[in-house]
Amino acid sequence: MSNSNNTFAFAESCLGNIRRASLEAVTAARQVADQTGGQVHAMIAGAPGIGQHAAKLAAHGADVVIVLEHAGFTHYNPEALAATIAARITSGYGAAFFAASAQGHDLVARSAAKLGVPYASDVTEFSIAGDTATVKHPGYTNKVIQTFSLKATPAIISLRAGAVLPKESAKAGTIETITSVIDPSSVRVKVTATEVSGGAKLDLGEAPVIISGGRGLKEAANFKLVEDLAAAFGNAAVGATRAVTDDGWRPHSDQIGQTGRLVSPDLYVACGISGAIQHLAGMRTAKTIVAINKDREAPIFKVADYGIVGDVLQVLPVLTDAVKKAKSG
Amino acid sequence: MKIAVCIKRVPDQDVRFKIAAGGKAVDEAGLKFDMSDFDGYAAEVAIQLTEKAGAGEVTVVSVGPDAVQETLRKALSMGAHRAVQLKHDTPVHDGYAIASALAAELKEGAYDLILTGRMAVDTQNRSVGAQLAELLDRPYIGAITKLDVEGGMVKARRELEGAFELVECTLPAVLSIDEGIARARYPSLKGIMAAKKKPMDVRPAQLGAQRYTLESLELPPERTGGRIIGEGPDAVPELVRLLKEEAKIL
Numbered sequence: 008m009s010n011s012n013n014t015f016a017f018a019e020s021c022l023g024n025i026r027r028a029s030l031e032a033v034t035a036a037r038q039v040a041d042q043t044g045g046q047v048h049a050m051i052a053g054a055p056g057i058g059q060h061a062a063k064l065a066a067h068g069a070d071v072v073i074v075l076e077h078a079g080f081t082h083y084n085p086e087a088l089a090a091t092i093a094a095r096i097t098s099g100y101g102a103a104f105f106a107a108s109a110q111g112h113d114l115v116a117r118s119a120a121k122l123g124v125p126y127a128s129d130v131t132e133f134s135i136a137g138d139t140a141t142v143k144h145p146g147y148t149n150k151v152i153q154t155f156s157l158k159a160t161p162a163i164i165s166l167r168a169g170a171v172l173p174k175e176s177a178k179a180g181t182i183e184t185i186t187s188v189i190d191p192s193s194v195r196v197k198v199t200a201t202e203v204s205g206g207a208k209l210d211l212g213e214a215p216v217i218i219s220g221g222r223g224l225k226e227a228a229n230f231k232l233v234e235d236l237a238a239a240f241g242n243a244a245v246g247a248t249r250a251v252t253d254d255g256w257r258p259h260s261d262q263i264g265q266t267g268r269l270v271s272p273d274l275y276v277a278c279g280i281s282g283a284i285q286h287l288a289g290m291r292t293a294k295t296i297v298a299i300n301k302d303r304e305a306p307i308f309k310v311a312d313y314g315i316v317g318d319v320l321q322v323l324p325v326l327t328d329a330v331k332k333a334k335s336g
Numbered sequence: 337m338k339i340a341v342c343i344k345r346v347p348d349q350d351v352r353f354k355i356a357a358g359g360k361a362v363d364e365a366g367l368k369f370d371m372s373d374f375d376g377y378a379a380e381v382a383i384q385l386t387e388k389a390g391a392g393e394v395t396v397v398s399v400g401p402d403a404v405q406e407t408l409r410k411a412l413s414m415g416a417h418r419a420v421q422l423k424h425d426t427p428v429h430d431g432y433a434i435a436s437a438l439a440a441e442l443k444e445g446a447y448d449l450i451l452t453g454r455m456a457v458d459t460q461n462r463s464v465g466a467q468l469a470e471l472l473d474r475p476y477i478g479a480i481t482k483l484d485v486e487g488g489m490v491k492a493r494r495e496l497e498g499a500f501e502l503v504e505c506t507l508p509a510v511l512s513i514d515e516g517i518a519r520a521r522y523p524s525l526k527g528i529m530a531a532k533k534k535p536m537d538v539r540p541a542q543l544g545a546q547r548y549t550l551e552s553l554e555l556p557p558e559r560t561g562g563r564i565i566g567e568g569p570d571a572v573p574e575l576v577r578l579l580k581e582e583a584k585i586l
């Protein structure tokens with residue numbers, strides 16, 4: 008293959024906005040391309056106009072930005088995307104990066120299957136030498152770190168949010184416009200409606216800070232206190248326990264734990280959460296954990312770097328004020 | 337309606353894992369095994385669909401050693417009708433190989449619906465369902481939290497970053513099941529008795545080449561944690577100080 012020194016990155020977007028995960032994928036691709044002496048080709052797809060984000064991809068190391076615009080890509084359209092990506096990757100890349108996000112998980116699996124190759128999912132560290140990629144991927148609800156070797160060309164890797172920090176490395180970012188290999192409006196799975204999920208603007212997988220609430224908040228309305236603290240931080244998303252999502256106080260997509268999201272933020276604030284083992288499975292890899300619980304014996308205190316014993320309904324407003332002051336001062 | 341459910345046998349996750357001698361597997365001594373959480377939801381969804389229709393058949397399929405028969409038998413005791421073990425005695429980490437073996441089995445049998453879990457709780461890969469759909473060239477909807485099947489149509493809800501989508505496709509289709517649709521029932525005594533007589537076929541798994549291999553395992557660093565800094569709102573200033581000066585996050 009003539010150009011297998013080149014590296015592919017898929018730049019994910021959501022409703023016209025580029026996601027941080029895209030810059031992480033491009034940064035990872037740049038690392039590999041600098042090693043092989045090849046180019047980075049970053050692909051972005053969406054409704055007409057999505058190409059406006061090309062400059063950002065170039066700034067993070069894309070030599071070529073592949074732009075795929077069509078009204079049929081307004082919504083996430085994995086069928087047409089995977090077909091187009093697979094057709095593109097066949098033309099010869101040594102490695103390809105995707106985000107291990109809700110969209111990315113689907114897309115990478117389908118693209119790789121179309122190419123008939125295995126891939127490495129949800130990777131936290133990687134290195135590529137010759138025809139072998141070596142990756143780390145947490146398993147067993149994040150309780151065991153596994154090291155795998157992947158022998159496939161291209162080496163397809165999906166990256167866990169935060170595995171690579173976006174880094175600027177300006178390149179030309181020559182635009183190459185392509186079309187979908189199948190008609191994006193005649194795919195077999197059709198989106199009939201989209202609801203933007205309430206409240207949280209930042210996705211749990213990307214937020215450096217997560218404020219999470221449990222049954223200790225007593226009722227759905229008290230989640231306002233959790234949202235206020237998240238707003239005071241400014242870079243925070245709101246999470247919840249299964250007790251809370253089961254009761255319909257919060258959507259299932261906010262659930263953190265074994266059967267919810269697995270997150271590793273810089274700061275995790277657990278408010279009125281007991282710390283059941285299935286909840287800890289989703290957040291124990293956070294860098295710093297704060298817990299507020301009225302029960303001194305609650306298991307969450309065993310993993311909390313900083314614990315406050317007390318009524319969460321009283322502590323939260325005071326903490327929100329203090330964080331606001333600290334942020335402004 | 338004919339439904340197939342792909343079920344993985346996994347260790348119960350509510351434990352502190354140990355690494356086995358040799359460093360390439362978790363130490364299975366003392367571990368309990370069961371179907372992966374999401375696969376239990378998928379089995380329940382399939383059984384409810386046939387119960388509601390008063391017709392149809394649920395086939396449960398697992399790739400693995402003979403021990404998976406116990407897990408398949410549990411699904412039969414929940415109400416599935418027949419089971420297939422795709423026998424392979426050593427652990428497989430290559431999701432594409434697993435999907436290939438499942439596709440070889442499920443391409444025959446005229447299944448209207450094939451269900452997998454959103455992810456296996458041990459691999460945490462989320463890869464097999466989508467790959468299986470591609471190999472079978474069927475429509476696929478991943479990680480769904482709501483499902484309606486009627487008149488040959490699937491209507492489902494999936495959650496993406498920052499948005500929910502309602503999506504639809506026609507049967508036959510492949511779906512991966514997230515939490516929220518149904519919880520796995522506990523087998524009844526009657527179900528357990530009935531399961532003993534249900535068919536369990538065993539065939540070799542056609543995995544193909546395995547190109548994703550486990551090199552080593554390690555445990556993440558222990559959390560030291562466990563520090564209570566004070567009580568009630570009075571502890572807030574100290575917390576803010578620690579977040580600024582020690583954790584350097586404010």
Ligand SMILES: Cc1cc2nc3c(=O)[nH]c(=O)nc-3n(C[C@H](O)[C@H](O)[C@H](O)COP(=O)(O)OP(=O)(O)OC[C@H]3O[C@@H](n4cnc5c(N)ncnc54)[C@H](O)[C@@H]3O)c2cc1C
Nearest residue numbers: 221222223248249250264265266267279281283301318319
């Ligand atoms: C197969 C399986 C999968 C599961 N998956 C998940 C999962 O993914 N995520 C998850 O979260 N759970 C999961 N669970 C459920 C889990 O076992 C717990 O039931 C759940 O995490 C408990 O949520 P909680 O901490 O909000 O509620 P509780 O356990 O009821 O705890 C509430 C806490 O609030 C404290 N409290 C009460 N009032 C106040 C107050 N005024 N001020 C301060 N503190 C107060 C109490 O002391 C208590 O510690 C799963 C369970 C199973 C069996």
Ligand SMILES: Nc1ncnc2c1ncn2[C@@H]1O[C@H](COP(=O)(O)O)[C@@H](O)[C@H]1O
Nearest residue numbers: 342343399452453455456461462463464
């Ligand atoms: N060995 C297996 N046998 C049967 N089904 C499996 C197996 N491994 C994975 N699956 C199915 O694929 C889903 C996703 O697994 P994974 O891609 O490993 O996260 C699981 O929830 C199962 O439904």
